[in-house]
Amino acid sequence: MIFKERLPGVACFTFIFISGLIFTWSFTLADDTALRDFNADKMICILDMKKSLSCYWNISGLPKNAAYSANVTIDHLNQNLKCSHVVEKEALECHGPIDVELNDLKTIVVNVSISLPTLRYITATVFKSLSIVKLHPPHNIFSTISNNLKNLEINWTLGDWTVSQNHKCYEYELKINDEVVPLADGVSSFIKQDVDLTRKYSIKVRVKLSEGCGGGVHWSEWSPVYEVGPSENKYSVNPWVITVIVLILPMFLLAILLLCKFQRLPKKLFPPIPGPSINVKNLLEKEHDFQDFSSRYVEHETEIVYANEERNC
Known part of the structure; x- marks a missing residue:
């Protein structure tokens, strides 16, 4: 009887235990599936010039x-990274300094460990340092x-912290206003033809390592x-041109004007004295005749007087 009374309790405990295991296993299986679906290839790593x-x-x-x-393996040496959860982007960021020469094409292995109460998942992604x-x-x-x-001529130089002295190791991309201009490896200048001289151009450049x-x-x-x-010089004029326009051109135009008016120039400079009218001229002629007659009469009287004086003597 005692055994029969305890049997339902054992069965109930066994049922609860098995249900718990199934429940825990189901969550573990779900977590394991989610972790296995985690695509480590989508990890983005950036190595800046400060290592x-x-x-x-x-x-x-x-x-x-x-x-x-997370930690980094370089030449069998491990370096830990500091990780933080960016909630608003649902992303994880891990960063830290590493000891690697930027001019060497070394292999960098990023190891990520994801831990859960029931399991642990580790993944590794391999990068080439220069890539x-x-x-x-x-x-x-x-x-x-x-x-x-x-023509719009554009030149630039590479920024600080270069990786190689070979100029062909760098690929540039130029942006002129909204136009993106891809360039061949090592090209650090560009000439844009047939530009609008009245327009303003905004220029910027970026660079990456070439293939x-x-x-x-x-x-x-x-x-x-x-x-x-x-262009500020589009409407500018040479000072000598301004001098010619201001001084020489008016004088040249004046000379042409005077040449066209040459026949009238002496009359303008030495205007003729107007002659007397016909009546005045006739009057003057009559007066001239009268004066001539009076002069002859006076001479004749003088001769007569002189003759009389001689007789008296």
Whole structure:
């Protein structure tokens, strides 16, 4: 009887225990499936010029109670990374300094550990160091506009912290306003033809390692914007041209005017004295005749007087 009374209790305990195992196993199986579906290939790692490695990956769909850790293996040496959960982006970021020469094509292995109360999942992703290098943006951008040829000439230099002295190791991308111009490896200048001299152009450049030198996947940030135009010399005039227009041209026009008026020039400079009218001229002629007659009469009287005087003597 005692055995029969305790039998239902044992069966109930066994049922609860087995149900708990099934329940726990179901969650473990779900977590294991979620972790196995985690795609480590989508991890993004960036190695900047200060030898700091930053890795990001999306953790949406992974268990909320998971704990993460990461380390880097380089030449059999391990270096830990500090990880933090970016909640708003549902992403995990791990970063830290690493000891690697940027001009060496070494293998970097990023090991990620995801821990749960019932299991632990470890994944590893392999990167080539030069393939994840992110360079500093180019600088010293200089641009001029040729008014005669209507060409926009652009030049720039590589930023600080270079990886190689070989200029063909760098691939540039140029952006002029909204136009993106891809360039061949090593080309650090560009000429844009038939530009509008009245328009302003905004220029910026970015760079990455070319395929021949590690095949970088990350472009640098865009350089600060350099603006050129509109051309200030489009309507400028040479000072000598202004002098000719202001001084010589009016004198030339005056000379032409005087030449056209040459026949009238003496009359303008020495105007003729107007002659007397006909009545005045007749009057003057009569007066002249009278004066002539009076003069002859006076001479005749004088002769008579002189004759009389001689007789008296």
